[in-house]
Amino acid sequence: MNQEELLKKYYNGETETDEEKLLRESIAEENEDSAEKEMFSYFGAMAKVPENLENDLFEAVTETQIKRKTLRMQIYRIVSVAAVFAVVVSVFLGIRSAENKKTEREFAMMEKALFQVSESIQPQEQEEMIVLWVDDEVEIIIN
């Protein structure tokens, strides 16, 4: 297809992208000025993009991704440390609480045993009294 036919197609809005590229190239090579030369020159100037635009954008996107990953890793690390600390504290508190309960249970058992001992060694006439403890030096009696 020659230039005239391509131009006709162009002005009818019937050209495809590759035909338009061809047309622009052939018009740009012409020495004489024409309306098309001005139009295409304007379109070309307006379509200019900064050098390395695509590479810069790709790098920016992947760098942001790496930064986000690093930030996420830092957050994970902080959360992990906090979780370990929480586990250690709760285990410590759990052990302490179990120890306290054990001591309380032992004390209750000892109290009960002492009460039974005191009941068994208490004479009939002293029924009104409760003997809690008796040894060579000390007697604990409740009236």
Place this chain on the structure above:
Amino acid sequence: MTAEEFKNKVIPFSVKLYPMLFRILKNEEETRDALQDLMLKLWNKRNELQQCTNLSAYVITIARNHSFDLLKKHRPIAVDQSDLKFLSLETSEPDAEKREKLELVHRTIENMPEKYREIIRYRDIDGFSFDEIKEMTGLEVPNIRVILSRARIKVKEEIEKVYSYESGRIA
């Protein structure tokens, strides 16, 4: 979608999207930032992109919504004779007569009805395909071709009103 696939399939859209966003923002740095935000948005949706049957339509839809958001934030600047300075053409074109011609084409397109202006820019500046323009405008392809044809002829006529060319090509 892997980083490599994203680089090969999505990043190339930036060449078409840059001029479109620049027309809204009229500033290189802001355009780069906006485009980077858009690419990040697309990167975060890369799993959806992988499943998508029409990648181009998907990217265009996200880009269109992104540009609408930008338009909301940036009130349109009134069109006047100083408009071209935003477009960096003054500095890139030292020849005064050539600059005048560029301005004439710019002004002719600026003064067109919105649909005409949009379509000629999408096609002849950004290089979008007819299907992509259909996605962006909601118009059918035959209708887009008719509007594009009229817009191109209008630009040619306006240039020829001011400058006479010996070749005298007729559309």
